[in-house]
Amino acid sequence: MTALRRISPFWIWVAFLLAVIGVGLVAVFLIFTQGLGVTGLSDGVPWGLWITLDLSCIGLAAGAFSISAITYLLGRESYKPLARVAVFIGLLGYSGALMALVLDIGRPDRFWHGWVFWNVHSMLWEVTMCITLYFSVLLLEVFPMAVEMPFLAKYKWLQNFAHRIHHFAPVLAIMGLGLSLLHQSSLGATYGVVIGRAALFRSTMPLLFIVSAVAAGMAFTVHITLIVQWIKRRELVPNAVLFEVGQIAAAVLLLYLYMRFWDTTAGTYGYVPGRTEAENVLTAGPFAVSFWTWEMILGGVVAASLLIRARLRQSVMLLLIGSGLVMAGLIANRWHTTLLAFTQPLAENPAVTDPLITAYTPAWTEWATAAMVVAILTLLFSLGMRYFPAYKGEAVPEAVTAAQPVPIEGTIPETG
Amino acid sequence: MSELTREMTRREFARLAIGLGVGIAAADWVWHWFLAHNDPAAQAHHGANPDGPYWSMAIDLEQCIGCRRCVNACQATNDTQDGHLWNILIKDENTFEKPVFLTRPCMHCENAPCVNVCPVQATYHNEDGLVVMDYDRCIGCRYCIVACPYGARVFNWGERDDVNPQVPTWGTPEIERRPRGVAEKCTFCVHRIEAAKERNLTPGIDRAATPACVNICPVEARVFGDLRDPNSPVSKAISGRQSVVLRSEVGTNPRVFYLLPV
Known part of the structure; x- marks a missing residue:
């Protein structure tokens, strides 16, 4: 008993995550040796759980660019601690998306083709470019926090470099904003340009994607921060900031619901071949629970009112539940948006618009690898929260950065 | 300062x-x-070379008896897998007064959605304007399968070790099996058309230069040739008949014309 008690809960948590990753690696081995036939995907439903994971990771990572923009471009100094959490979540989110993509493409050995063989007409090419560029921006944004680790303090050049990067935080925020405004929307446009599938082909798709991502990304950052604070029993970000960001997320979410309402209902005022049938499947078919319960009600109206009430009543619990529901709503949206595309039975008869409820159940290999990706991200996040000085709740060790000679501005007096 | x-x-x-x-x-x-x-658009946006041939296919819904021979010959010649065929047969009982058999190859669209969406230009218009694949470049993202309005694209979900059930009855494979992890599609038997150029044969007339599905058809429901040549079999078949393309509302401008039942 005593021996067991000595193991810290943190390492039990790490062991659990490693077990999930272990199971996932078995599935990865199967996928990489036998091909995508071991998944539940087919010619009729070529995209499924992994694409949902990919889109959700990127959508939930949108807190990085939106909170950075508020902090560094609108000058909200008090948001800085939250921005630091947000960019770390962002970096992990994009890492997860890249992992899911490598699993999903049939030829992972050719992942680099997108950078070499350009097709500027392809939304996926644009997405590839933006995601990899933005991933580098996020790396630069997280880098100064990583080199605050005490054991790196002796490498002066590293510290200098980090300090220099930190000077460019506003520039990185602008780049992040630009790249995110491009690819968060063009992920929606990836579906929106598919003229052959009436359920997808609509110009509102990019707008819906980015607005929902901003709402869910901010809410998700708040949600995760609250959980970390609860586990660490220590304040990372002042509550006032969390309530405020929760309320901004609620406002963006209401804007999204308004747009989504008209996007969906306008289609019911007339008959559009294929689209009307798809919308019936969405609102009254097998996706009705995902659409109404999760996206519209719990992840939409309920979440927005909880987030607003949370600030009025200063209730952390309401903030936690509300922000969690926004996250769930975004995942549900990405799931049924993807699968709705494949209800038109093109291979049965391209001219027919009657919905076909294509049987797609993700195989265990897909679930195991998706869980693995989430576990890897959670593990990295847990380690970061435990070891990065920026999140330890301590004052950021000013001595580490300020004591270095700073070559950018000659006016700073030499110290220590 | x-x-x-x-x-x-x-x-x-x-x-x-x-x-x-x-x-x-x-x-x-x-x-x-x-x-x-x-740029694929610069290469071959609207039917490639305006002076070159415009390869097209006419499929006569009046003549087709639904014998599946074109489906089988395609599977044998291009060595495709059961369940992932390039050319399929659909029985349509609702569109016309009488049931018709509709066979569907690739439409080889001028405005091909698959060509537009491919992030690496692995699918492109060749110099004749046919939509073909570079299997060495495809990364297997399957965006083309999502984008194709006709469901004409299939994927290699695993390494092939199946026995082709149509060989040798309906033909012998003329091209290599595709590797695992890439998308594939009907090519109008482009290997025959390319070979014909060297041997000075005319696709649509000389059997060695004509797609396998057209050659095998016992009722001449499928006809192939150069639509720019008024004397080609396909031009003759279309003239005087009502023809449609599938899903004209999506603006793809297919090269496959269906002759309506009379």
């Missing part, structure tokens, strides 16, 4: 201006070089 707010010297301004100018010129040059060499 801080670095950012200090006024520029004349030398710095000149340096910045020259730098920007050279940068923009270089980017412009790269862009135009890229468009000239790499």
Whole structure:
């Protein structure tokens, strides 16, 4: 008993995550040796759980660019601690998306083709470019926090470099904003340009994607921060900031619901071949629970009112539940948006618009690898929260950065 | 005064201006070089070479008896897998007064959604305007399968070790099996058309240069040829008949014309 008690809960948590990753690696081995036939995907439903994971990771990572923009471009100094959490979540989110993509493409050995063989007409090419560029921006944004680790303090050049990067935080925020405004929307446009599938082909798709991502990304950052604070029993970000960001997320979410309402209902005022049938499947078919319960009600109206009430009543619990529901709503949206595309039975008869409820159940290999990706991200996040000085709740060790000679501005007096 | 707010010297301004100018010129040059060499739209947007042949297929819904021979011959010749065929047969009982058999190859669209969406130009219009694949370039993202309005694209979900059930009854494989992890599609038997150029044969007339599905048809419901040549079999078949293309509302401009039942 005593021996067991000595193991810290943190390492039990790490062991659990490693077990999930272990199971996932078995599935990865199967996928990489036998091909995508071991998944539940087919010619009729070529995209499924992994694409949902990919889109959700990127959508939930949108807190990085939106909170950075508020902090560094609108000058909200008090948001800085939250921005630091947000960019770390962002970096992990994009890492997860890249992992899911490598699993999903049939030829992972050719992942680099997108950078070499350009097709500027392809939304996926644009997405590839933006995601990899933005991933580098996020790396630069997280880098100064990583080199605050005490054991790196002796490498002066590293510290200098980090300090220099930190000077460019506003520039990185602008780049992040630009790249995110491009690819968060063009992920929606990836579906929106598919003229052959009436359920997808609509110009509102990019707008819906980015607005929902901003709402869910901010809410998700708040949600995760609250959980970390609860586990660490220590304040990372002042509550006032969390309530405020929760309320901004609620406002963006209401804007999204308004747009989504008209996007969906306008289609019911007339008959559009294929689209009307798809919308019936969405609102009254097998996706009705995902659409109404999760996206519209719990992840939409309920979440927005909880987030607003949370600030009025200063209730952390309401903030936690509300922000969690926004996250769930975004995942549900990405799931049924993807699968709705494949209800038109093109291979049965391209001219027919009657919905076909294509049987797609993700195989265990897909679930195991998706869980693995989430576990890897959670593990990295847990380690970061435990070891990065920026999140330890301590004052950021000013001595580490300020004591270095700073070559950018000659006016700073030499110290220590 | 801080670095950012200090006024520029004349030398710095000149340096910045020259730098920007050279940068923009270089980017412009790269862009135009890229468009000239790499842009699928520039290569073959509207039927490629305007003086070259316009390969098309006519499929007569009146004649087709639904015997599946074109489906089988395609599977044998192009060595496709059961359940992932390039050419399929659909029985349509609702569109016309009588049931018709509709066979569906690739439409070889002029405005091909699959060509537009492919992030790496692994699918493209060849010099004749046919939509073909570079299996060595495809990354297997399956965006083309999502984008195709006709469900004409299939994927290699695993390494092939199946026995082709149509060989040798309906033909023998003329092209290699595709590797695991890439998308594939009907090519109008482009290997025959390419070979015909060297041997001076006419696709649609000379059997060795004509798609397998057209050759095998016992009732001549499928006809192939150059639509720009008024004497080609396909031009003759279409003239005087009502023809449609599938899903004209999506603006793909297919090369496959269906002759309506009379």
